Amino acid sequence: MALTWTHKDRGEIRLHEDLEELSIDLVDYIAEISEASIKEHGAFCIVLSGGSLINLMGKLVEPPYNKIVDWSKWYVFWADERVVGKNHDDSNYKLAKDNLLSKVNVFPRHICSINNHTVSAEEAGTEYEFAIRQMVKARTVTASENSDCPKFDLILLGMGSDGHVASLFPNHPALEVKDDWVTFLTDSPEPPLERITFTLPVINSAASVVVVATGESKANAVHLAIDDLPSLESTLSLPARLVHPTSGNLIWFMDKPAGSKLDRFKFSE
Numbered sequence: 001m002a003l004t005w006t007h008k009d010r011g012e013i014r015l016h017e018d019l020e021e022l023s024i025d026l027v028d029y030i031a032e033i034s035e036a037s038i039k040e041h042g043a044f045c046i047v048l049s050g051g052s053l054i055n056l057m058g059k060l061v062e063p064p065y066n067k068i069v070d071w072s073k074w075y076v077f078w079a080d081e082r083v084v085g086k087n088h089d090d091s092n093y094k095l096a097k098d099n100l101l102s103k104v105n106v107f108p109r110h111i112c113s114i115n116n117h118t119v120s121a122e123e124a125g126t127e128y129e130f131a132i133r134q135m136v137k138a139r140t141v142t143a144s145e146n147s148d149c150p151k152f153d154l155i156l157l158g159m160g161s162d163g164h165v166a167s168l169f170p171n172h173p174a175l176e177v178k179d180d181w182v183t184f185l186t187d188s189p190e191p192p193l194e195r196i197t198f199t200l201p202v203i204n205s206a207a208s209v210v211v212v213a214t215g216e217s218k219a220n221a222v223h224l225a226i227d228d229l230p231s232l233e234s235t236l237s238l239p240a241r242l243v244h245p246t247s248g249n250l251i252w253f254m255d256k257p258a259g260s261k262l263d264r265f266k267f268s269e
């Protein structure tokens with residue numbers, strides 16, 4: 001059975017027995033937020049990431065989810081993208097298309113992917129932000145009440161073992177960008193070098209942010225991102241710790257190996 005609790009300022013933590021339990025809980029949560037958002041404003045604006053997250057969402061294409069989700073109201077975005085062709089194996093768009101979007105009835109015109117191969121990273125970022133600004137203007141994407149940012153219904157993030165989220169890496173200047181919704185990197189610490197990413201203000205303006213972390217290699221970053229620790233540079237500038245929705249919900253979906261260094265988990269053993 002999952003162990004769940006709410007940390008006073010790091011959100012809700014759901015520590016699962018195994019990946020099967022985690023993926024069921026994750027798709028239940030996505031289906032629930034999808035229904036609530038469609039009821040509230042007629043659309044569900046979901047932001048995807050790369051990595052194992054997409055496989056963990058796999059049950060969405062199976063019954064009952066594939067039948068109960070109103071795919072026609074989904075609008076799909078990406079938190080980050082690698083600058084590679086859309087058919088390249090490293091493309092976050094391709095990963096989601098092959099494993100999720102091609103198997104459900106999301107309208108192709110509702111898929112707001114990042115043009116990552118015919119223009120430079122900088123231009124692709126500018127175009128992506130422009131497209132989102134048009135959708136905020138048209139009120140498909142809600143505007144935040146607290147910032148000059150879009151308020152996505154749900155942003156799904158993976159987390160690297162260095163604590164990076166989207167393509168926001170520890171100590172990278174992209175972490176400091178405040179005035180743009182989208183920024184770009186040409187010196188990513190992980191390949192490929194060129195990437196496009198949402199900035200922290202956009203992530204922190206969402207109605208709901210989910211961070212998914214699985215496996216023992218994430219345990220230290222999870223501990224640094226969640227536990228009460230002295231304010232050291234290593235914790236203060238850890239991207240996953242800087243995920244802190246201003247008025248939205250933050251939920252961590254983890255398996256036990258990823259949560260094994262959390263104070264609460266150690267004490268509950």
Ligand SMILES: O=C(O)[C@H](O)[C@@H](O)[C@H](O)[C@H](O)COP(=O)(O)O
Pocket residue numbers: 049050051052053082157158159160161164165166167190214
């Ligand atoms: O662009 C990338 O470098 C990856 O997509 C990366 O951001 C990934 O999302 C995390 O490293 C978590 O990956 P896993 O969930 O597969 O461990």
